[in-house]
Amino acid sequence: MDTRQLKTLIAISTHGTFARAADIVGLTPSAVSQQVHALEQELNTSLFERSSRPPKLTPNGLQVLEMAKDILRLEDDTKASLKGDRISGTLMLGSVRSSALNLLPQAIVKMRSLFPDLKTNLRVSLSSILIADVAAGRLDAAVVAEHVGFPSALRWSPFLREPLWLIAPKGTEGADPIALLNSRPYVRFRSAVPLANMIDTEISRLGVVPNDVAEIDTVGAIVTCVRQGMGISVVPHVALQEVEDQDLLKLPFGHPQITRQIGIVERTVAPRTEIIAQMHEVLAGFCGEYGVERELTP
Known part of the structure; x- marks a missing residue:
């Protein structure tokens, strides 16, 4: 062979x-x-x-x-390593299908400008599959939400810590999220991901029983529905990046306001650590005030 x-x-x-x-x-x-x-x-x-x-x-x-x-x-x-050109070859990346996926194309383009010889290959899948593929070496790294029970051979480093907002259509009156959740039609995020569970758990804790008018499995589609007046919902900050989103009523969700984290999972011992650290820095930079610096390991 x-x-x-x-x-x-x-x-x-x-x-x-x-x-x-x-x-x-x-x-x-x-x-x-x-x-x-x-x-x-x-x-x-x-x-x-x-x-x-x-x-x-x-x-x-x-x-x-x-x-x-x-x-x-x-x-x-x-071959790249033997030539002394470590920042080349192919970086195999994975990502969950979430609003944070919007950040990755920007980061990949930025990495290309920093390292012209570096190729990237992106695969979108479920977090459990991505974590298994990173552990097995099929992926160099993957973008996933904070997760319970990462294997000891893996390291997860958050690059985004962002608040969740209750959003309502333009012109909606009110400043009490609980009152709005109890009185307005609600567009529920229904998906087998940690964010959906986080939102539902906090709604239950607040003692709210929303009037569901839709169940949607993508955050981007939820924002579109709210923008067009279908109802109210709860979304992470990164989902509100379009110019037209500035007209939405936006109130802190949760008491205190709930935050969620997105990060990069990688093997603790791997040849791509230097490049992945650079990718983390680029992603955190695109997150602005909610970006999280990578912790240095001893």
Whole structure:
């Protein structure tokens, strides 16, 4: 097994056929077939279901494909390190699907300007999957909310500590969040994420029984509904970044006002610590007054 075979395998998966992959890797279709056959013989398994058109990867083939990506990324990183150019290669990032995801594209663009040779690959998924992928080395780091029970091999560093706000449509009168929650239609954030549970727990603690008019699983969509007059809701500060959001009535939620944290989870011992620390600094900078500096580890 060599890297040329692995690159060919990835090309087939990406472009769909042996013929298209041959154009990408600069080989003939026959040579591509020979490389795949040699790899299958060495691994003693079938990588493709050749009865289908185009050929599909078998379950073992999918496993080898993931291995190939990891090996080639490690090869790139090792070459970069040996050249003395540590800030290069590919940074594998993950993120939960939350309002904080709005910050990541800005941070990735900023990292590109700081480190032109650094590539980034972003995957969006559930926090439990991302944490497992970081622990297994499939991701270098991931952006996740404060979580219970991080494995000891991982470190979580918050870059955002922000308040939660009760928001109401433009022109809404009132300065008492509890009175508004008891009297106005409520757009509930319904999702299996810590933020939704945090909001529901505080509403229950306040003794409020809202009049739900909708259950929505994305914070951005909730803000849109409130902006258009559907009802009131509770959202984190980072979700209120559009110019039109300045017209919303915004009141502190919770007593005292509730805050939530978003941070970067990474392995405590990893070759990308320097780059991840820089990413943390960039993200905290974009958070303004609610940014959190990274704690220095001894």
